[in-house]
Amino acid sequence: MKAKLLSLVCTSSLLAMSAAQAAAVDVKITNLTQGIYFTPILIGAHTSDAHLFQTGQAASEGLQAMAEGGSIEALSTTLDSINADKLANPAGGLLAPASSAMGSLTTAENNTTLSIVAMMLPTNDGFIGLDGWKIPTEAGTYHIYLNAYDAGTEANNELVVEGSGAPGTPGIPASPGVAPGTQGAGVTDVEGNSMIHIHRGNVGDDEAVGGKSDLHNTVHRWLNPVAKVTVTVK
Amino acid sequence: MNKFTPIISLACLLLAACGSDNNTTSVTPPAPAPEPAPEPTQYEFKVTAINLTHGQPLSPLGAALHTSGQFWTIGEMASAELESLAEGGDNSGLLGLSVVNSSVSGAAPLGPGKTAELMLTTTSLTDQKLSLVTMMVNTNDGFTGLNSIDVSQMAVGDYAKMTTRAYDSGTEANSEQSGSMPGPADGGEGFNAERDDIDKVAMHPGVVGNDDGLSSSVLTSAHKFDNPLMAVTITRVK
Numbered sequence: 001m002k003a004k005l006l007s008l009v010c011t012s013s014l015l016a017m018s019a020a021q022a023a024a025v026d027v028k029i030t031n032l033t034q035g036i037y038f039t040p041i042l043i044g045a046h047t048s049d050a051h052l053f054q055t056g057q058a059a060s061e062g063l064q065a066m067a068e069g070g071s072i073e074a075l076s077t078t079l080d081s082i083n084a085d086k087l088a089n090p091a092g093g094l095l096a097p098a099s100s101a102m103g104s105l106t107t108a109e110n111n112t113t114l115s116i117v118a119m120m121l122p123t124n125d126g127f128i129g130l131d132g133w134k135i136p137t138e139a140g141t142y143h144i145y146l147n148a149y150d151a152g153t154e155a156n157n158e159l160v161v162e163g164s165g166a167p168g169t170p171g172i173p174a175s176p177g178v179a180p181g182t183q184g185a186g187v188t189d190v191e192g193n194s195m196i197h198i199h200r201g202n203v204g205d206d207e208a209v210g211g212k213s214d215l216h217n218t219v220h221r222w223l224n225p226v227a228k229v230t231v232t233v234k
Numbered sequence: 235m236n237k238f239t240p241i242i243s244l245a246c247l248l249l250a251a252c253g254s255d256n257n258t259t260s261v262t263p264p265a266p267a268p269e270p271a272p273e274p275t276q277y278e279f280k281v282t283a284i285n286l287t288h289g290q291p292l293s294p295l296g297a298a299l300h301t302s303g304q305f306w307t308i309g310e311m312a313s314a315e316l317e318s319l320a321e322g323g324d325n326s327g328l329l330g331l332s333v334v335n336s337s338v339s340g341a342a343p344l345g346p347g348k349t350a351e352l353m354l355t356t357t358s359l360t361d362q363k364l365s366l367v368t369m370m371v372n373t374n375d376g377f378t379g380l381n382s383i384d385v386s387q388m389a390v391g392d393y394a395k396m397t398t399r400a401y402d403s404g405t406e407a408n409s410e411q412s413g414s415m416p417g418p419a420d421g422g423e424g425f426n427a428e429r430d431d432i433d434k435v436a437m438h439p440g441v442v443g444n445d446d447g448l449s450s451s452v453l454t455s456a457h458k459f460d461n462p463l464m465a466v467t468i469t470r471v472k
């Protein structure tokens with residue numbers, strides 16, 4: 001406890017010493033999962049009052065479009081409209097399991113917090129998320145582990161349906177990697193929690209044809225955390 | 235999370251020094267330099283690990299001190315030594331790596347709810363890192379541990395508490411089938427050089443089990459786990 005208090009005192013002293021907030025920041029994202037892909041990743045540095053998402057709150061339309069279909073267009077526009085510093089799609093498409101992508105940001109003076117989102121495939125409306133992480137002013141390398149969230153906007157039926165990336169269309173738009181099952185009956189058609197929450201995980205089943213889910217229970221499950229973010233403040 | 239108290243106190247001292255320049259009216263004679271303490275010839279670390287799982291015995295824990303190298307890296311292929319640990323619970327390959335300068339292995343598997351204590355000694359602290367490895371034996375190729383934790387700045391009596399996560403070596407498909415896992419739930423095969431999975435180290439997705447929809451699995455709900463897997467305390471005792 002004493003050590004913790006000391007470190008808080010030190011941190012605040014260091015913050016006071018470095019008034020200038022603009023920073024050059026490298027961001028590396030590692031997909032820690034064994035069988036889940038990330039759609040184009042959106043990274044934004046913005047003022048501390050802004051959010052791409054908040055747990056316990058309903059998803060914005062932009063977040064819904066990202067979580068259900070992987071589109072970061074609307075959220076990118078939102079970031080632009082609040083003068084955020086943005087790094088869009090550093091992986092140049094999908095980020096495969098156990099792979100990394102990296103990019104750089106130069107943050108403006110007031111853009112002191114970092115947020116990250118990307119849809120997880122195959123899921124109905126699952127995404128990796130970082131909400132408003134305070135960018136340290138002290139140069140160094142920092143590690144953050146991200147959990148999987150559920151946007152709360154679509155029932156997790158776990159059925160792969162072409163074209164279902166459109167908001168409001170039930171289904172998983174694609175399942176890269178191991179070919180998914182077919183003709184599942186659907187795990188559920190109800191989304192019982194319409195707020196953003198920790199994803200309960202894919203269920204999957206062990207049948208290539210039929211069963212409840214089009215996903216495989218030995219391939220498409222995960223345990224948190226699902227992503228590692230390495231931030232280097234220069 | 236892994237910052238040790240010496241790092242914090244050093245930062246505080248530096249700050250204190252910065253702010254103390256304005257009181258220079260009285261000059262006190264410098265205190266006589268204290269006799270330099272004799273360097274201890276041997277440093278010792280105690281590693282205490284608790285198996286937090288419900289029903290996954292952990293293969294004999296292997297702990298090592300090394301000044302370079304990583305026992306695994308997410309996204310890279312597992313070494314043959316790591317594969318041997320993750321599929322068969324044999325830590326001798328990893329502990330025998332040339333970068334390792336001190337190592338110790340538990341004598342027996344560590345059952346759920348049980349605590350193990352391992353002692354590591356070395357004659358130099360410079361750049362020392364500590365790694366800890368063990369297999370969840372009722373899995374195909376699941377392992378947990380610590381990878382290159384810097385212990386070089388720890389003072390005697392300092393301790394660091396951390397938890398470990400579940401990893402998958404990516405060298406064997408998680409079939410959970412009879413004959414494929416060495417633990418007591420199956421009594422099947424351990425190491426097999428064939429690689430029939432993604433061949434990259436990743437985090438473990440968890441076991442499915444027969445109760446949870448994998449009808450060909452010999453595992454049950456009793457073998458399921460979630461992160462974290464172990465609670466570990468590293469203490470510098472000497």
